[in-house]
Amino acid sequence: MSAALDALLMHGHAILVLAPFATGAVLTVVRGGRAAMAVSAGVALALAGVATGLLIAGGSDPLGDGAAALIALIGAATFVAAGPVLSREVDARTQAIALGLAHMALGAAFSVVTTPDMATLVLSLLAAALLGSALTALGAARARAAAPAAFTAVLVSLCVGALGLFGASLMLGAAGGGDMAAIAAALAPSQGVDGLVGLVLLAVACAAFAGLAPMHGWAADMAAYTLHGAAGLVMIVVRLAAFVGFIRVWDIAVAEPQSALAEAFSLGGAALGAICVVAGSIQAIGAQDFRRLAAHALTAQFGCALIGLAAGGVDGAIAALFVVATGAMTALALVVGAAAARPQLGATAPMAALDGLSAQRPFIAAAVSVAAFGLTGAPLTAAFLGKWLSVEAALARGWYWAAAAVVAASFAAVFVAGQIIERMYFRERSAQIGPAPAGAAAFAPALLAAVAATLVFGWNGAGPLDVARLAARAMTGAP
Amino acid sequence: MTPPMLLLAQAHLPLTALAIVTGLAVAAASRDLMKRLLGAGAAMLAATAHLAVAARGDGVQLGAIVLALAGMALGLVVLVRIREGFGGVAAVQVRAGIDEDMAQAEREA
Numbered sequence: 001m002s003a004a005l006d007a008l009l010m011h012g013h014a015i016l017v018l019a020p021f022a023t024g025a026v027l028t029v030v031r032g033g034r035a036a037m038a039v040s041a042g043v044a045l046a047l048a049g050v051a052t053g054l055l056i057a058g059g060s061d062p063l064g065d066g067a068a069a070l071i072a073l074i075g076a077a078t079f080v081a082a083g084p085v086l087s088r089e090v091d092a093r094t095q096a097i098a099l100g101l102a103h104m105a106l107g108a109a110f111s112v113v114t115t116p117d118m119a120t121l122v123l124s125l126l127a128a129a130l131l132g133s134a135l136t137a138l139g140a141a142r143a144r145a146a147a148p149a150a151f152t153a154v155l156v157s158l159c160v161g162a163l164g165l166f167g168a169s170l171m172l173g174a175a176g177g178g179d180m181a182a183i184a185a186a187l188a189p190s191q192g193v194d195g196l197v198g199l200v201l202l203a204v205a206c207a208a209f210a211g212l213a214p215m216h217g218w219a220a221d222m223a224a225y226t227l228h229g230a231a232g233l234v235m236i237v238v239r240l241a242a243f244v245g246f247i248r249v250w251d252i253a254v255a256e257p258q259s260a261l262a263e264a265f266s267l268g269g270a271a272l273g274a275i276c277v278v279a280g281s282i283q284a285i286g287a288q289d290f291r292r293l294a295a296h297a298l299t300a301q302f303g304c305a306l307i308g309l310a311a312g313g314v315d316g317a318i319a320a321l322f323v324v325a326t327g328a329m330t331a332l333a334l335v336v337g338a339a340a341a342r343p344q345l346g347a348t349a350p351m352a353a354l355d356g357l358s359a360q361r362p363f364i365a366a367a368v369s370v371a372a373f374g375l376t377g378a379p380l381t382a383a384f385l386g387k388w389l390s391v392e393a394a395l396a397r398g399w400y401w402a403a404a405a406v407v408a409a410s411f412a413a414v415f416v417a418g419q420i421i422e423r424m425y426f427r428e429r430s431a432q433i434g435p436a437p438a439g440a441a442a443f444a445p446a447l448l449a450a451v452a453a454t455l456v457f458g459w460n461g462a463g464p465l466d467v468a469r470l471a472a473r474a475m476t477g478a479p
Numbered sequence: 480m481t482p483p484m485l486l487l488a489q490a491h492l493p494l495t496a497l498a499i500v501t502g503l504a505v506a507a508a509s510r511d512l513m514k515r516l517l518g519a520g521a522a523m524l525a526a527t528a529h530l531a532v533a534a535r536g537d538g539v540q541l542g543a544i545v546l547a548l549a550g551m552a553l554g555l556v557v558l559v560r561i562r563e564g565f566g567g568v569a570a571v572q573v574r575a576g577i578d579e580d581m582a583q584a585e586r587e588a
Contacts, residue, residue, distance in 0.1 A: 126546050130550050137553070140557075144580065148565075162499055163499070166526040166529055172534055350584060
């Protein structure tokens with residue numbers, strides 16, 4: 001038993017990447033139905049077990065293992081919730097294709113966060129983004145606007161992928177190999193022009209794949225039009241993986257903390273973070289679609305994380321990782337809430353779909369309310385701790401403007417949360433939207449996980465903070 | 480290495496950069512979605528070619544080529560869907576159609 005477990009953990013990273021691809025390949029050629037849904041959810045749950053095991057076992061890459069565990073958790077919750085949603089959205093054949101593509105996207109995301117090779121990271125990101133685009137394109141059967149959203153995503157993937165691949169090849173040439181640790185060691189003493197350009201191109205590519213402002217419009221479009229059953233993977237997992245890729249590139253850029261390159265990246269990163277916070281917050285307030293709102297809110301959270309990361313040091317990195325994790329869990333609750341509240345016949349989730357949700361689905365409305373409070377960074381939610389750490393890191397660096405941006409994001413989120421709660425508790429659902437769809441039980445695991453993460457880690461964040469601390473120390477080289 | 484090959488080796492990097500910039504410019508500026516896809520595809524293929532040179536003997540070359548072609552194929556399939564849904568592939572026409580859909584959704588809500 002112990003030997004089997006050891007073997008499982010030893011090959012855990014390969015299993016995380018290959019098992020979803022194999023499952024996806026099988027699912028795309030079979031007919032959909034309950035068996036396909038069950039197999040899909042079962043594999044996703046097993047992967048969550050493997051990823052959690054790898055995290056607990058404590059490997060040499062806490063950032064990759066932590067991100068893989070988070071992605072696996074979100075993936076499992078999404079696949080469990082996908083059953084009743086997909087069966088109402090598309091026919092049986094398309095269901096199987098959607099599940100297959102979603103599994104492959106999950107595998108690509110695992111590959112992004114666990115690979116030590118730079119070129120593989122870019123290719124995996126490109127694969128994840130293209131698979132996400134294909135999932136969005138499947139929504140075109142219900143809303144014709146899904147096709148242009150998918151097309152834009154394909155275009156962005158190809159353009160950004162070109163930049164990323166060119167950057168990776170420049171760094172490969174400059175460092176003589178693709179291993180990220182070797183690249184950091186080779187480039188740190190003297191930044192050649194090729195390596196420098198490659199680094200910047202890679203950072204831009206990862207930022208665009210992560211949907212960081214001002215390159216976030218395509219991510220919001222995809223979130224709004226993708227299939228409800230796959231939205232968690234398209235709008236959270238792919239972006240989360242890309243953000244981890246961005247952190248990897250960042251780690252190479254700031255390998256020499258006092259260098260001009262590290263300073264330039266720090267200031268540029270903080271500015272990009274502030275833009276994300278401002279753009280994401282304002283667009284979340286004005287969003288007419290609930291999933292678009294969630295996508296913009298995630299952009300704002302990424303901005304807060306970026307400010308913490310740019311502030312530097314172990315504390316800044318801890319803040320960044322904690323904010324990203326809590327932001328992803330909040331987004332999960334909002335996306336699943338959107339699927340639970342969606343109109344019976346609609347492919348999208350307009351804000352009006354939230355009207356009167358508390359009367360029809362009180363538990364789901366309560367979970368979405370907790371997520372909405374989490375957006376604001378209210379005390380006793382996990383986001384409070386993350387934002388507090390970000391503000392502290394920015395203030396320690398003397399970046400009052402960056403700290404002000406994080407605080408402003410929280411105030412903007414109050415408007416967003418108020419809007420959500422007002423619609424759910426003080427309005428009546430219109431007849432045109434129709435009653436909330438059946439199958440609410442399938443959403444319970446995702447919502448419970450998100451609510452538990454928001455409240456439990458808001459009360460006592462020791463567990464995730466320890467993981468973030470380990471990852472931050474590995475990144476910064478601090479003892 | 481013969482002089483022409485040497486010249487080619489030296490020109491490879493600037494030519495790749497030029498091809499990528501041109502492809503991205505076409506993808507950003509064209510009003511026709513087909514031309515946008517071709518521009519993005521050209522940039523991707525140029526980057527793939529450079530990666531193939533940099534990562535000689537590495538398996539990532541094959542992955543890059545497959546993904547570039549798969550991306551372009553996906554773009555073409557989606558483009559066909561757009562033509563069916565919007566009656567054309569001009570960016571302005573598609574934008575007008577999306578605006579119309581959004582206005583209708585707002586009226587219904």
